[in-house]
Each structure stands twice: as structure tokens, then as C-alpha cells.
Amino acid sequence: MSRQLTYVKAFNEGMHQIMAEDPDVFLIGEDVAGYGGVFHMFDGLLTEFGPRRVKDTPISEQAIIGLGVGAAARGLRPVCDLMFMDFIGVAMDQIFNQAAKMKYMFGGAVSMPLTITTAGGAGMSAAAQHSQSLEAWLAHVPGLKVAMPASPYDAKGLIVSAVRDDNPVIVVLNKKMLGMKGEVPEELYSVPLGVANVVTEGSDVTIVAIGRMVIEATKAAASLAEQGISVEVIDPRCVQPLDIGTITDSVRKTNRVLIVHEAVEFGGIGAEISSQIQEDAFDYLDAPVARLAAPFAPVPYAPILENAYVPDAARIEASVRRLLERR
Amino acid sequence: MATPTEDLRDIAPTREVVLDLHRRMVRIRRFEESAGKLVESGDMPGFLHLYVGQEAVAAGVMSALRDDDQITSTHRGHGHAIAKGAEFRPMFAELYGKTTGYCKGRGGSMHIVDMSRGMLGANAIVGGGIPIAVGAAFASYYRGEDTVAVPFFGDGATNIGAFHESANMAAVWDLPMVLVCENNGYAEFTPQSKHMKLENIADRAASYGMPGVIVDGMDALAVRAVALEAVERARNGGGPTLIEAKTYRYFDHQGIKGMRIQYRDPAEVEAWQSRDAIRLIETVGVVEGLATAEDFAQIWAETEAEITDAIEFARNSPDPDPADMLADVYTV
Numbered sequence: 001m002s003r004q005l006t007y008v009k010a011f012n013e014g015m016h017q018i019m020a021e022d023p024d025v026f027l028i029g030e031d032v033a034g035y036g037g038v039f040h041m042f043d044g045l046l047t048e049f050g051p052r053r054v055k056d057t058p059i060s061e062q063a064i065i066g067l068g069v070g071a072a073a074r075g076l077r078p079v080c081d082l083m084f085m086d087f088i089g090v091a092m093d094q095i096f097n098q099a100a101k102m103k104y105m106f107g108g109a110v111s112m113p114l115t116i117t118t119a120g121g122a123g124m125s126a127a128a129q130h131s132q133s134l135e136a137w138l139a140h141v142p143g144l145k146v147a148m149p150a151s152p153y154d155a156k157g158l159i160v161s162a163v164r165d166d167n168p169v170i171v172v173l174n175k176k177m178l179g180m181k182g183e184v185p186e187e188l189y190s191v192p193l194g195v196a197n198v199v200t201e202g203s204d205v206t207i208v209a210i211g212r213m214v215i216e217a218t219k220a221a222a223s224l225a226e227q228g229i230s231v232e233v234i235d236p237r238c239v240q241p242l243d244i245g246t247i248t249d250s251v252r253k254t255n256r257v258l259i260v261h262e263a264v265e266f267g268g269i270g271a272e273i274s275s276q277i278q279e280d281a282f283d284y285l286d287a288p289v290a291r292l293a294a295p296f297a298p299v300p301y302a303p304i305l306e307n308a309y310v311p312d313a314a315r316i317e318a319s320v321r322r323l324l325e326r327r
Numbered sequence: 328m329a330t331p332t333e334d335l336r337d338i339a340p341t342r343e344v345v346l347d348l349h350r351r352m353v354r355i356r357r358f359e360e361s362a363g364k365l366v367e368s369g370d371m372p373g374f375l376h377l378y379v380g381q382e383a384v385a386a387g388v389m390s391a392l393r394d395d396d397q398i399t400s401t402h403r404g405h406g407h408a409i410a411k412g413a414e415f416r417p418m419f420a421e422l423y424g425k426t427t428g429y430c431k432g433r434g435g436s437m438h439i440v441d442m443s444r445g446m447l448g449a450n451a452i453v454g455g456g457i458p459i460a461v462g463a464a465f466a467s468y469y470r471g472e473d474t475v476a477v478p479f480f481g482d483g484a485t486n487i488g489a490f491h492e493s494a495n496m497a498a499v500w501d502l503p504m505v506l507v508c509e510n511n512g513y514a515e516f517t518p519q520s521k522h523m524k525l526e527n528i529a530d531r532a533a534s535y536g537m538p539g540v541i542v543d544g545m546d547a548l549a550v551r552a553v554a555l556e557a558v559e560r561a562r563n564g565g566g567p568t569l570i571e572a573k574t575y576r577y578f579d580h581q582g583i584k585g586m587r588i589q590y591r592d593p594a595e596v597e598a599w600q601s602r603d604a605i606r607l608i609e610t611v612g613v614v615e616g617l618a619t620a621e622d623f624a625q626i627w628a629e630t631e632a633e634i635t636d637a638i639e640f641a642r643n644s645p646d647p648d649p650a651d652m653l654a655d656v657y658t659v
Contacts, residue, residue, distance in 0.1 A: 104656055
């Protein structure tokens with residue numbers, strides 16, 4: 001029986017192992033040391049690695065990321081935690097003007113092995129400022145990489161790759177997946193950045209799902225399979241770099257594609273994926289590329305509103321049915 | 328509260344120190360005046376935030392630093408780079424957008440970097456370099472090195488959140504930093520009296536629990552004296568200091584041509600220019616018998632020759648190839 005770990009424990013194990021592997025890796029953020037992070041992402045790190053390598057900071061997101069930028073420029077491998085993805089706005093100058101651009105605008109003179117961890121996603125009645133999925137903002141900025149693990153296995157493997165990478169990488173965990181269990185090897189391993197995961201193979205339709213939507217898409221695929229519809233679910237794992245090749249290969253096979261994310265649909269990463277599919281595989285499409293994502297509104301609080309806001313397996317299944325009806 | 332520094336002014340300068348400060352300042356001034364004319368004439372692209380007038384700050388602070396100490400700079404950053412030891416050839420080449428420039432033509436005036444000399448980059452976002460200097464100082468702490476990090480920034484930057492967050496974090500962790508505020512009296516075109524209630528920015532240090540020091544930013548020897556004390560304190564684990572150097576820029580916020588609208592009183596400009604930093608150190612050097620007019624003339628002449636050579640080098644350097652546009656965005 002293979003070992004099962006929760007998503008957050010898998011991430012935590014990755015942090016322990018990568019910090020043990022490389023003495024240049026350190027962690028800073030709000031309540032990451034003494035408390036272990038508000039989601040327990042960092043439990044036990046202070047005890048194992050001590051206060052020099054695991055530090056609680058003032059509530060100062062610009063300085064947290066800026067510290068990471070300066071330390072990374074000097075060759076260390078900082079992990080800077082931003083707790084909730086919504087807080088990224090406070091630190092955005094350091095992320096998109098400094099970390100993202102230094103290597104390029106300095107003519108390659110500086111490497112930026114900076115990792116930013118944060119938790120995104122809705123579904124917990126955390127409301128408009130604690131629930132967002134802002135990956136498209138980040139993916140739009142040349143220089144940043146953005147990983148969105150959708151399984152315990154990837155939560156561990158992607159944080160390891162992020163920390164080892166010589167570029168700024170934002171690892172966006174999903175709050176609603178923290179307790180989800182899955183198979184996780186005990187040894188240190190990595191999942192490469194920018195390589196998609198074909199979660200389930202299928203022949204009738206492709207679903208490209210981002211973050212937690214991979215779980216909902218997989219549920220929908222299982223339900224559709226019982227009805228004789230074969231769905232291929234693809235998890236890009238990273239929205240930057242985006243593994244468009246795996247997606248278009250699938251579309252050439254299935255000829256129909258639905259893109260699902262819980263970020264707002266307008267200007268979301270689905271728009272980019274859709275555009276690239278029609279540029280690369282237009283002749284293979286039997287129906288327009290379809291999207292299912294959040295409506296153009298902030299994330300609402302009331303459960304009845306939030307449930308209607310975030311896509312789920314039932315609505316994914318309905319979208320697939322509509323897509324298959326197109327002739 | 329701000330600490331008076333009059334006593335430190337009494338430290339007797341040596342010939343070596345006077346000539347070193349003079350050379351750093353003359354190199355800055357001639358670089359800036361030359362670059363300004365080249366942009367004005369249309370020979371060079373981009374726009375320039377010239378450092379002329381403020382030379383004593385960069386020269387005084389940098390003469391108190393070691394080569395392995397780190398600095399971060401601003402949009403008005405040429406002076407910091409030059410005083411830290413950057414060379415004219417790759418600087419002019421960068422301004423010309425050539426492959427031989429410090430950033431291979433990718434950065435230009437506002438992004439000069441020289442990692443080999445601890446120059447972690449000029450920064451075109453006001454206040455943007457201050458948190459990065461916190462990181463550079465943290466790296467010193469983390470590695471157990473005795474190097475010091477120095478962010479330079481203006482009076483305007485002390486109104487931005489990044490300054491407050493960085494000053495607080497540096498103080499609470501006793502990081503080896505010296506925060507140098509070059510108060511030239513204007514945030515772009517807005518005078519200090521209209522952008523803050525305080526007269527002395529050094530007073531802000533009290534709210535972070537660090538010493539704040541005011542110094543005459545037109546007097547390189549005075550700047551050097553306060554910087555030496557602050558750097559020594561930082562290097563020995565005493566934590567950060569905020570230095571406010573009161574200074575003035577002779578040219579406009581951007582460019583050399585002058586003012587579109589009158590936002591500074593000509594009498595004010597004249598008053599500051601009458602206390603010119605380079606003329607001051609030349610006077611002190613001669614009066615104190617530490618150097619001669621010939622010594623200073625030689626520095627001006629050597630700098631001039633270096634400028635001519637570097638501009639020639641930059642003009643004759645190859646342009647970047649657009650085919651390399653995507654290099655260094657990130658490594659795969």
C-alpha cells in the first residue's frame with residue numbers, strides 16, 4: 001500500500017527535504033516560524049532548522065518579497081510566504097518590477113532563485129479579499145513562473161522544483177485542497193515546471209483544468225465515463241511556462257476542448273489557452289473552444305452565492321454535454 | 328531625534344582622502360554633464376535623471392564602504408555606480424544601448440548594475456531598491472559575513488510604504504544597513520514642505536528605533552565622517568542608521584535643458600551652487616595644505632580623457648541583435 005499524505009503535509013515534507021538538501025534555502029513570512037503558517041504549511045521547520053533559517057516577519061509584504069529579491073540576487077534561495085494570494089497586491093512592485101525583471105534588464109548579470117508561496121482559491125466563505133485566483137496577472141509578466149499544484153504529489157514535487165529553479169517562481173497552493181489525500185513518495189523528488197499532467201486519458205473531449213478545478217473535472221470525467229463519454233483531463237500544473245504542446249496534442253485527438261478555472265473568466269488564463277489552441281490546432285476543432293470560469297464579480301461571501309460562483313463537477317459535466325452537442 | 332554631527336566634522340582629513348573624494352565627485356560630474364549633452368543633442372537615446380550637485384553624498388558614503396559592501400540605487404543612480412567604482416566604458420555603452428553596456432543594452436540609464444562591485448542595481452521605481460537592500464543585508468547576516476548594505480533614496484521615497492517596511496524590518500532584526508536619504512528638497516517637482524510635515528527626515532528614524540543623523544550633503548568630508556560611524560556600527564552588529572544628507576540637484580528632475588515651469592527660486596539654486604561640493608573640497612584641500620591646484624587639475628584632466636575614450640568606445644560598440652530579444656527572460 002503506497003503512502004498517503006494530505007496536500008498540505010506533502011508540501012510541508014517537500015519544504016523539510018529541500019531545506020535539508022540546500023543550506024542556502026531559508027523561509028520568511030508572517031507567522032511561518034512559531035505558528036508554522038496559518039495553514040500549517042510550515043509546521044516543524046523552525047524546530048528542525050532554527051530561527052536563522054525560518055523567520056517570522058513584521059506584516060510587511062513589500063519588505064518580505066524585497067528581502068527575498070535582495071538575498072536571491074546575492075545567491076541565496078529564499079522562500080517568501082504571502083499567506084493569502086490576495087495579499088500579493090501589497091507586494092506587487094517587488095514581484096513584477098523587481099524580481100521578474102532583474103535578470104533581463106540587467107542583461108543576465110543577476111539570477112533570481114526566489115520562491116514565493118501563497119494560498120489561493122475560493123470555496124470557504126472567506127469572501128472577496130481572501131479567495132481570489134490571480135494567476136493570470138502573474139502569468140502575464142515576463143520573468144515569473146507560476147505553479148498551481150492540484151494533487152499532494154504535485155504539492156511536494158512542485159515546491160521542490162520551485163526552490164531549485166534559478167528564476168522567481170510563485171507556488172499557489174489551493175486552500176480547499178489542503179486536507180485532500182493522495183499518494184506521495186517518501187523520498188525527495190521533483191515535478192518539472194512547465195510540464196502538464198494528463199490526469200485521465202480520453203478520446204471524446206479534452207478538459208484543461210487549473211488548480212482545484214482538476215479535482216472537479218476528474219469527478220465530471222468519471223460521471224461522463226459511466227455514460228459512455230471518454231474525457232481527457234489535462235492539468236497544466238504551471239500557467240507559466242504553459243505546456244501548450246500537451247494541450248494541443250490532446251485537442252488534435254479529441255477535437256473538442258473545455259477550459260475550466262476558478263479565476264474570473266474575462267482575461268483569465270483560459271483566454272490565452274483558448275487563443276493558442278485555435279492558432280495551433282484550428283483545423284482539428286469540431287466546436288468552438290469552450291470556457292467555464294467565475295463570473296465577472298469579486299468572490300461573494302454567502303455560501304449560496306459562492307457555490308454559484310465557482311465551477312463544480314456538475315457544471316463542468318453540463319458544459320461538456322453542450323460542447324458535444326455542437327456539430 | 329536627529330543627532331548633531333558637528334563633532335565628527337573635526338576629524339582631520341588626509342591628502343589621500345581629499346583626492347579620493349575629489350576624484351569620485353569629478354568623475355560623476357563630468358560623466359553626467361557629458362551624458363546630458365549627448366542626450367540633448369539627440370546622439371543618445373532615453374532620458375536622464377542627472378546627479379550633478381549631489382556628488383558629495385555618493386562620494387562620501389562610498390569612501391566609507393568596502394568593495395564587498397552592497398548598495399542599491401535610484402533612478403538618479405549614475406553617481407552611486409561611479410562612486411562605487413563602475414567604469415565609464417560599460418556605463419556609456421549602456422546609455423547608448425550597446426551590447427558592451429553593463430546590461431547589454433537591456434537596461435539603460437535607470438538600471439546600471441555592477442555585481443562585481445556590490446552595485447545591486449539602479450532602480451526606476453521610487454523606493455524600490457530599499458527592500459532589496461534589506462535582502463542584501465539579510466544575506467550578510469545569513470552567511471555570517473561582515474558586509475554592509477546601503478540603499479540610497481530621496482526625500483520623496485521616504486513617503487512610500489517600502490521605506491517604512493524596510494526601515495522597520497532592518498531595525499527589528501539589527502541588520503547591517505545604513506539607509507542614506509539624499510534630501511534634495513524636491514520629490515520630482517514638489518517641494519518637501521508640500522510633501523511632508525517634517526523638516527528633518529532623520530527624525531523618522533526614531534519611529535523605527537534607530538539613530539537618525541543629519542549631515543551637510545554638499546560636504547563630502549562630513550558625509551564620509553557620518554558614514555564611517557554608521558557603517559562601523561552596522562558592521563559590528565549595532566544595527567541600521569538613517570542618514571539624511573541635505574543636498575541639491577542643479578539640473579531638472581530629468582534632463583539637462585532646464586525647467587519647463589519655474590518651480591525653484593533662482594536665488595535658491597544659486598545659493599546651493601555657491602556651496603558646490605567639488606569647489607568646497609578643492610578649497611579645503613588647498614587651505615589645509617593637503618593638495619594643490621595642480622593635483623585637482625590633473626584629476627579633471629584625467630577624467631576628461633577617460634570620458635572621451637569611453638564615449639568613443641560606446642559609439643563604436645555593436646548594437647544588440649533583435650534575435651536575442653527573449654534571452655534572459657527566464658531560464659528553462
